[in-house]
Amino acid sequence: MIERALADITEADLQGLVERATPENRRLDFKAQLPGRSSREVKNFLIDVASFANGEGGDLIYGLVEDGNGAAYALPGVGPEGLDESLLAFEQRVRDCLDPRLPTFDIHRVPLASGQVAIVVRVPPSMLAPHRVRYEGHSYFYGRHSGGNFEMDAADLRFAFAANESISIRLRDLHKRAVQRLDGENMPCAMHPGPKFVLTIAPLSLGRERGDFPITQHNAMLPYDPDRRPPVVRTGLEGVIIYIPADENPQSASAWSISHRAGYLEHVWSLGRIHETAGAVIFRSRIEEAVANMAAHSMTHLRELGLDGPFVALATMTGIRDYKIWIRADWPTDEAWQDPAYLGEVIADRLDPDSVRPLLEASWRVFGENDVPPAGR
DSSP states (O other): OOSSOGGGOOHHHHHHHHHTTOBOBTTEEEESSOOOSSHHHHHHHHHHHHHHHTTTOEEEEETOEEOSSSBEEEOOOBOOTTHHHHHHHHHHHHHHHEESOOSOOEEEEEEOTTSOEEEEEEEOOOTTOOOEEEETTEEEEEEEETTEEEEOOHHHHHHHHHHHHHHHHHHHHHHHHHHHGGGOTTSSSEEOSSOEEEEEEEEGGGGTOOOOOOOOTTTSOOOOOTTOOOOEEEEOSSEEEEEEEETTEEEEEEEEEEEETTTEEEEEEEOEEEETTTEEEEOGGGTHHHHHHHHHHHHHHHHHTTOOSOEEEEEEEESOTTOEEEEETTEEOOOOOOSSEEEEEEEESSOOHHHHHHHHHHHHHHTTOSSOOOTTO
């Protein structure tokens, strides 16, 4: 896989593969031409995609010729004629012929100085692996090693199912650690008492391998703080912590963000307070606006580090028992009784309002609402 965000890949990056005679490997495959419509070509395309998804992920690069021994040799590209139709057919085949359906994959067009185009198909490792290719009576699982694709046997499948479960466990364990930190263990401060939202954002690839990124106070992410108060920055072994002191108390925080050198982010912020007349209240904006804002900014931050999607967002609310949300002045929700409340996780290539909506829907169910009420209802 090219170590750049997919959207940032240029002709120079692909030409660099040629100049270095970069060999194909378990995460990189070169194709001189786009697959045609014959059964054999379609099946081979599906096998390529499935083998990457069932392994460590990778890039299929069309329009790049190898030298016969698997090393990048030339970059003639492919013609732009009929390209839209071809790429649409790619997407349709992947949707219809992989079981279970692949959560996401991306296609990036790289214009070349010659007027031709190179196509990079980025297939991430899948949390739903292993995926089976089902096409015209063909029904098999495929993996990938340094020598190319291979049909998976029973032992390979057992390992793949076990590995997929371990990825889920690892990501959830990272989120559990984020929740456990709220009391201040191995932290420069503790979170201020009261209701809190805990959001962990990570690239799916973190479930397979940890990175080591140069996180400093200059590129660490800021916490959610609509009041824009001065933050405190602390550097630790795992990364950089930026927190907002609560009530001018440096040992208590109303919000923090931890930018981990391993390549993921933790965010925590306060949700509400005890009101003189309304009682224990959670502010609606601190769920809906905050989650959408922090998820989008986290995606941008991770991409700037060279980490591409799909991304995983995991969320928990804690300290919320007996709190409620006022939908309008005369309409409070039920009081929450599940505490802490794990809201689940979402996996998406882009963390936008639509992709994080399941987390918002789950948060409203904690307060007795089956769906997200319209604003101002």
